[in-house]
Amino acid sequence: MIDPALTSDPGRPVWATRGMVASGQPLATAAGLEMLLRGGNAVDAALAMAAVTSVTMPEMCGLGGDAFALVYDARTRTVTAFNGSGPAPLAASVERYRAAGYTEMPFEGWWSVAVPGAVGVYLEMHARYGSLPLEEVWAPAIRYAREGFPIDARLAANIAAGADKLAQDPAAAAVFLAAGSRPRPGTILKNPDLARSFEQVLAEGAEGFYKGTLARRIGEASRAAGGLLTAEDMAAFEVEVYRPLVTTYRGYRVFETAPPSQGLILLEMLNLAEGFDLSGGSPTDPDVVHLLVEIKKLAFADRNAYLGDPRFVKAPVEKLISKAYAARRRQDLDLRRANNAPSGGDLDGDTTSFVAVDGEGNAVSFIHSISALWGAGVMVPGTGFLMNNRAGRGFVLSEEHPNGLAPGKRTMHTLNTYLVTRPQSHDPEGPEGGHPQPAAPEQGAGSSRHDAGRPSGDGELVLVGNTPGGDGQPQWNLQVLVNVLDFGLNAYQAVAAPRWTSFPGTDPINLKAPLELRLESRFPAETAAELLQRGHVLRGIGPWAAGGSAMLIRVLEGGVYEGAADPRDGGVALGF
Template sequence: MKMINTRSVWRPDKDEVVVEHGAVATAHPIAAQVGVDVLKSGGNAVDAAIATGFCLNVIEPWNSSVAGHGQMIVHMAGEGRSVAVDYGHRAPRAATADMFRVIGQTVQGNGIYEVEDRANAIGHRSVGVPGVTAGMCRAHELFGTLPLERLLEPAVHYAREGFEADPHTCLTIARNMPKLVRYGEAARVFLPDGYPPPPGAKVVQRDLADTLERIGREGKDALHRGEIAAAIDEEMRRHGGVLGAQDLADYEAQVLDPVRTSYRGHKLLGSPAPAGTITALQTLNILESFDLRHIAHGSPEHLHLFVEAARHAFADRYSFVGDPDFGPVPLDGILSSKYAREIARSIDREVAKLEDEREAQPWVAYADSPLHDPWRFDPQARPECTIPTSPPSESDCTTHFSVSDRDRHMVACTQTAVAQFGSGVVVPGTGVLLSNGMTVFNPMPGSANSIAGFKRGLNNMTPLLVLRDGRPFLTVGAPGGRRIMCRIANVISNVVDFGMGMQEAITAPSVDAAERETFVDHRIDTETVEALAHMGHNVEVVPEPFTGGGFSRPRGVMIDPDTGLLRAGVQPIGPDEARGY
């Protein structure tokens, strides 16, 4: 029989890390080694996550910052205790629903409102109340075993002495030059000679090193009170920002009970904050009604069922999900297994029912016309009226790291600058890059995700932990905007339904259903793509960019149920790396 192949396809891969004692999966080799060194020196998974996270603030500054935002899910195996530390975006107290002048939808037609001068995305008015330093310090108070100052030493070192710019770093800085040159301090730090650094050049951030040293000594208050807070306040006042010193002083990371669901006997733990976790978990809830183990992985039937389940979950996201402190959210209803089974019964195994030729994106179509009614399955009283939600941004401007230690404590942590290099504003004398948290809100009044003082914005972060037989099994998450949610649900299904290891589950081709089109990985064969189109999917084949992240960039660690060894994997394209010992 002749083998016919009509297309050459790039299929990169990376080795899976298999170790006994501890593993870290992250965005950069330096950060991975920093985490492993902490584990080797006697620190636990939370210690390693804190050191890794602060190191990434230095060596991946376009994706995270000490003045960024994040979520951490922790499971302490010895105690059987799980918590979610939420340090997500909040609007300053002076922020108002009508603070930005909306001039229409974006030219890409993706349904996100465009603001005059992009003031909610770039510059001082785009800055929200930061949370990373508060969140990391709160996690250290709860679970840290090594001194905070010790955990920040690697970040201080790489900020003061510099780190070598790899091609990915150079390309990212070059791509963001228009933003960086708008603000003198950002250009001074990242474009010291007026140009992006060439490969091999040192990126030095001495002011940030001083700030990190102070955080190591003083904890959260180093950023949220005192001289640095005063410098941030002054920078905002001088340039028309709304963030103030009192916002910084009032901010506290929240320690929450994780939201819990199950998938084929596995317990899934995530953050109850307004984030991507809810959508990924609902997708898996719906998929549980289908026996995927008896369907070929990557077949048209498999991908069709996954896309349909995800589309129903996104319909609810775009209709109902927002900050529950500012409006009712039927979280228990959305994650009800009975509700999921009802939705699953409506899915046709051969025909795509939720795709048509409409111009509106789903967040527009479902904003005021819900597809389902999860309130019927929620213990809360149905509100007299509800207001629509709106989506956050889609760009890949986030980082994620997963950690497990010798005691099998596990951490999944996602942090973000919201957009690459955040607001573009670096506070003089501090090295602190301020993230643009206001861009995650709907700038139009009247939605569940509209701006209000000290409100949390809807985001895409999806750090998840999985327990098997009550014991830690898997930690995973990813950067990648709206495509995080499908990818994380896909990775978990790959492990649970198809028996894949961590690296194989991450490397496997994926699909995404967050938008009007069904995005299909270019590695999926032509016959399958054509079959999906025949089923009624509006298929768009997406190539993986050089920098990775076409379908988000998962990083995870799992415990092999047969050997007890740790198996870690990362996105095969880009500098992402897992290490262990």
């Protein structure tokens, strides 16, 4: 029987057979579908959506941000991960920030900026898997930037919310406050400088962005404002291409992005949940909600206690996502009482995302961001894009903490993205899956290659999904996967089900806040009453106010794709 709370919205999944895309912005979804209709593949569609969201969702993502992606190659049945997480400037040190008077990392301005890695991911993905010319793939985005696009209600609200921040930077204000601090939805927004920046990337490639004209302009703007980021920091950046993390859940393989992404949190949570029989439950069952919330607390505590940039911190990744560790960690769960002071276990990481699948079965799960809303609030004059505030938002101002600031170090990252396969019957690796198998990278501007140790196949594609939303991402991804794999919900039911969020998560700015459980009002009163009885501190929110913009595409029998976009964010799934 379907939970009544799942029938309060009239939406339905979308079905198609030749390809499907889903994103949180209709113009981006349309651009992705256009690439599939032109004969492009899932990577072409994803890169078109990446470019269009950089134009139409400038407060969330863009050329000044970072990106992570998983690509499923249907021909080889393998999954490849891309990490475009930029490091802190080489001049950034705890001592320097403290000498400047900071007791915590600054949340805005040039001292909060890390090297932008998204462009490296865009170009590396296209070089490896793209089938259409990148000029064709980015043409819709360049057209929207140069000729303009109508501001939707979301962007209008975000301009109003960020108006004070934008007003402090003349270049940003000239673009985004041209129609005032409270523009009406439907107002046309033009950004011809951004169109020129895209064209410059097309002309010069990764070498140009990280070592050429745009790199020099970024370095000069930072220096002029007293920032730490330099052209030399830009030139040292490399994309990581590697074997993703993987665990198994109910016989499926679940792939995730590795540290500094916090994708392993999802895998640890699934390992913990696998020890319990959830069949017959529902997303609003108080026993289910309590269990998953308590699992979240343990996994997030482990992330906060142990993880940092693997190049600086010996992170116990394999232990944290092992079945043996999950079996021991389950002993820390109380099925009747809330744990409001979780700690790390004993061992002996605002955004937009999208998914795409093509007619050949190739798939992409992609997420990119400039971190907080409107990023650092600074724009390099003449470029049209904002810089991220990833360093300021992500690091702890401590030399001892695993996620403490250090020169050239990457902060632990909220961005993560997942993909699920079904192991093949002849797969010698069996149901236990595997762990990351990186190889030594080749040198080169904006790229490195980790191709050693590839297995013969990672299985048959089952679903691809993700959501933006900071520390909500692993929690909401967990709920969507359980909704599908345990409760048998379809794609739309899975992303539209009532959603909970346990706060805080891993974001340093929120870590000192007391724990609370945020429940959408579509949860039954009986569920809330039972959770209160078990000691949870509840905060009621609107019926669709939990946040996120979950995207999901499932592969059904007969070559049919079933997809859905989260109704909370006005996104759309399209196929043909």
